[in-house]
Amino acid sequence: MSAALSNDLLLRALLRQPTPRTPVWMMRQAGRYLPEYRATRERAGSFLALCTTPDLACEVTLQPLARFRLDAAILFSDILTIPHAMNLGLDFESGEGPRIARPVQTAADIARLGVPDPERELRYVMDAVRLVRRELGGRVPLIGFAGSPWTVATYMVEGGSSKTFGAIKGLMYGAPRDLRRLLAILADATGTYLNAQIAAGAQAVMLFDTWGGVLTPSTYREFSLEYMNRIVEGLAREHDGHRVPVILFTKGGGAWLEDMVASGCDALGVDWTTDLSDARRVCGDRVALQGNLDPGVLYAPPAQIRDRVAQVLASYGAGHGHVFNLGHGIHPDVPPESALAMVEAVHELSPPYHA
Amino acid sequence: MSAALSNDLLLRALLRQPTPRTPVWMMRQAGRYLPEYRATRERAGSFLALCTTPDLACEVTLQPLARFRLDAAILFSDILTIPHAMNLGLDFESGEGPRIARPVQTAADIARLGVPDPERELRYVMDAVRLVRRELGGRVPLIGFAGSPWTVATYMVEGGSSKTFGAIKGLMYGAPRDLRRLLAILADATGTYLNAQIAAGAQAVMLFDTWGGVLTPSTYREFSLEYMNRIVEGLAREHDGHRVPVILFTKGGGAWLEDMVASGCDALGVDWTTDLSDARRVCGDRVALQGNLDPGVLYAPPAQIRDRVAQVLASYGAGHGHVFNLGHGIHPDVPPESALAMVEAVHELSPPYHA
Numbered sequence: 117m118s119a120a121l122s123n124d125l126l127l128r129a130l131l132r133q134p135t136p137r138t139p140v141w142m143m144r145q146a147g148r149y150l151p152e153y154r155a156t157r158e159r160a161g162s163f164l165a166l167c168t169t170p171d172l173a174c175e176v177t178l179q180p181l182a183r184f185r186l187d188a189a190i191l192f193s194d195i196l197t198i199p200h201a202m203n204l205g206l207d208f209e210s211g212e213g214p215r216i217a218r219p220v221q222t223a224a225d226i227a228r229l230g231v232p233d234p235e236r237e238l239r240y241v242m243d244a245v246r247l248v249r250r251e252l253g254g255r256v257p258l259i260g261f262a263g264s265p266w267t268v269a270t271y272m273v274e275g276g277s278s279k280t281f282g283a284i285k286g287l288m289y290g291a292p293r294d295l296r297r298l299l300a301i302l303a304d305a306t307g308t309y310l311n312a313q314i315a316a317g318a319q320a321v322m323l324f325d326t327w328g329g330v331l332t333p334s335t336y337r338e339f340s341l342e343y344m345n346r347i348v349e350g351l352a353r354e355h356d357g358h359r360v361p362v363i364l365f366t367k368g369g370g371a372w373l374e375d376m377v378a379s380g381c382d383a384l385g386v387d388w389t390t391d392l393s394d395a396r397r398v399c400g401d402r403v404a405l406q407g408n409l410d411p412g413v414l415y416a417p418p419a420q421i422r423d424r425v426a427q428v429l430a431s432y433g434a435g436h437g438h439v440f441n442l443g444h445g446i447h448p449d450v451p452p453e454s455a456l457a458m459v460e461a462v463h464e465l466s467p468p469y470h471a
Numbered sequence: 472m473s474a475a476l477s478n479d480l481l482l483r484a485l486l487r488q489p490t491p492r493t494p495v496w497m498m499r500q501a502g503r504y505l506p507e508y509r510a511t512r513e514r515a516g517s518f519l520a521l522c523t524t525p526d527l528a529c530e531v532t533l534q535p536l537a538r539f540r541l542d543a544a545i546l547f548s549d550i551l552t553i554p555h556a557m558n559l560g561l562d563f564e565s566g567e568g569p570r571i572a573r574p575v576q577t578a579a580d581i582a583r584l585g586v587p588d589p590e591r592e593l594r595y596v597m598d599a600v601r602l603v604r605r606e607l608g609g610r611v612p613l614i615g616f617a618g619s620p621w622t623v624a625t626y627m628v629e630g631g632s633s634k635t636f637g638a639i640k641g642l643m644y645g646a647p648r649d650l651r652r653l654l655a656i657l658a659d660a661t662g663t664y665l666n667a668q669i670a671a672g673a674q675a676v677m678l679f680d681t682w683g684g685v686l687t688p689s690t691y692r693e694f695s696l697e698y699m700n701r702i703v704e705g706l707a708r709e710h711d712g713h714r715v716p717v718i719l720f721t722k723g724g725g726a727w728l729e730d731m732v733a734s735g736c737d738a739l740g741v742d743w744t745t746d747l748s749d750a751r752r753v754c755g756d757r758v759a760l761q762g763n764l765d766p767g768v769l770y771a772p773p774a775q776i777r778d779r780v781a782q783v784l785a786s787y788g789a790g791h792g793h794v795f796n797l798g799h800g801i802h803p804d805v806p807p808e809s810a811l812a813m814v815e816a817v818h819e820l821s822p823p824y825h826a
Contacts, residue, residue, distance in 0.1 A: 280804070282802060282804060282805075285765070285767030286767075286770030289767065289770065289771035289776075330767075332746075333744070333749075334782075368723070368744065370726060389684065389726070391687075391689075410640070410687055412637065412640030413644050415637045415644065416644035424644065449637060
């Protein structure tokens with residue numbers, strides 16, 4: 117478990133330490149755009165079976181590393197493992213995103229929720245972490261992750277994906293105390309869950325706040341960031357003698373980076389709607405930045421992808437503390453060759469920024 | 472047509488002139504949340520029939536004014552009237568948003584497009600404008616509108632709504648000259664269309680850039696704002712002795728308000744992810760601001776809606792140049808009573824800010 121990493125660029129960059137080039141990974145790098153992923157998913161029978169079977173989760177976690185020169189593995193899992201462990205009836209089979217059979221909408225629903233024990237109800241995740249670490253053999257670090265309390269709550273309250281967020285916004289504006297109780301439980305469950313991932317071998321952790329961007333500035337601080345702060349405060353920041361960096365990512369949160377820095381995290385994910393040069397000006401040297409190629413660039417031919425990678429590297433500019441990534445997950449209909457062009461461009465074009 | 476308005480608060484606020492209170496209207500105020508709208512839509516047989524039948528479009532345009540003390544009518548229409556007039560096979564019947572039977576994806580597709588003559592191919596819109604003006608009898612001003620070239624292009628290229636914007640982003644990053652040609656045609660068509668609406672009687676006009684927020688800062692300026700600028704430059708800013716204010720609205724464009732001001736527009740729409748106090752600090756007294764209650768607030772009870780209206784008014788603060796609105800269209804599943812609570816709260820709470 118504590119074997120030295122042969123490639124620790126990601127961890128160094130997240131801690132703003134010198135690296136010879138910019139490390140690179142992709143959100144959702146183990147995913148549907150890869151034919152080998154689709155084959156394993158087919159064998160698993162369902163998305164949920166893929167998530168909950170450590171052998172298969174490990175297999176798909178490693179697939180992109182066999183194709184691309186990536187500097188990190190990220191555990192294949194889902195942000196809805198916690199509501200799944202809370203026994204709310206999670207299902208991915210409708211073809212329209214996740215469904216939760218028993219949504220959480222009243223004070224009584226919320227009062228019934230408990231904090232899952234990660235080594236029991238979420239054992240399959242911890243087993244996958246341990247298995248991936250073993251299979252990686254120190255090639256690159258493994259990133260663990262969870263959804264932010266706000267983001268996970270949107271699914272729990274809405275009963276699935278939503279366009280209007282009517283149910284959770286009705287709760288937020290109409291019965292804020294109930295929502296705070298739900299978010300507090302989720303913050304507790306998520307902190308416990310991430311600490312268990314760290315104990316099992318995750319070498320960095322990331323909080324995905326996919327839906328924080330649907331909030332106003334003040335409700336973002338009050339209902340999303342506040343609970344991410346609580347999680348960051350309670351995380352084991354060192355394990356096995358190594359610092360475990362923490363990354364926060366709010367999609368659509370470009371205007372709130374300064375507030376997010378105050379959480380005490382090590383790095384911020386930035387989507388493509390904010391220039392990294394602006395993000396860096398706001399954040400200074402307090403955090404590393406991760407991002408932020410528009411995932412839509414991967415619909416263009418390789419030469420244009422290379423040009424856009426060059427623009428992102430130039431936007432961050434000289435110096436350390438940049439982890440190259442997409443600004444959000446890779447889209448399922450992107451050709452793997454496009455991801456290859458992106459990764460290769462980072463390898464080729466980034467060293468001058470670290471001279 | 473040139474009859475004096477008995478309520479011109481909207482026009483005065485858009486021109487940053489003094490008003491005794493803050494005027495209020497709602498994006499999509501003529502829409503599915505109203506049972507009387509659903510009844511007319513049913514009678515029309517289809518959404519497209521409702522749009523293209525001036526009598527019915529006029530009827531639904533006026534419906535919200537009979538219920539709420541609104542300070543403007545906005546023409547009931549759709550942002551896809553231009554591609555419809557270009558004969559691309561528009562259809563709303565799938566239940567999943569608009570479909571365009573013949574998407575525009577190649578240089579040859581783009582070369583075939585012409586600029587519709589508003590008084591011929593879009594005559595039904597102009598007739599509706601004239602009819603609404605007659606029926607309004609000067610009670611409140613009528614707002615005309617169009618989609619931004621970028622936003623309309625997303626539907627034309629994707630063939631409908633999209634989650635990834637893969638086709639148009641492939642074009643933008645891979646063949647930008649082709650996309651620029653398409654956007655130039657759309658800017659031309661849209662400017663001509665809005666000028667015809669003004670000639671027919673629209674007393675203010677608004678450009679809806681619903682999807683500008685999916686761009687990066689530089690591609691927003693290059694592929695969305697640039698073409699809105701061209702439209703604003705070519706608009707008739709006076710008609711019948713009256714100034715015709717122009718409103719630009721990019722959803723998700725809170726970081727780009729300063730760039731938008733330079734278009735020469737009179738007012739900017741602001742969504743709920745940016746505080747009006749911040750928007751006002753950035754824009755100074757160069758433009759009026761329109762917005763920005765989170766449409767999700769209307770899922771809460773009336774007392775909480777009132778509190779949130781108070782917060783928006785306080786965020787803009789003392790002085791003129793604020794038009795109260797939602798930060799985006801009213802959701803179809805909102806109770807009309809919630810809209811009433813919002814409108815009444817603006818009437819009741821805004822006068823002190825104009826003392």
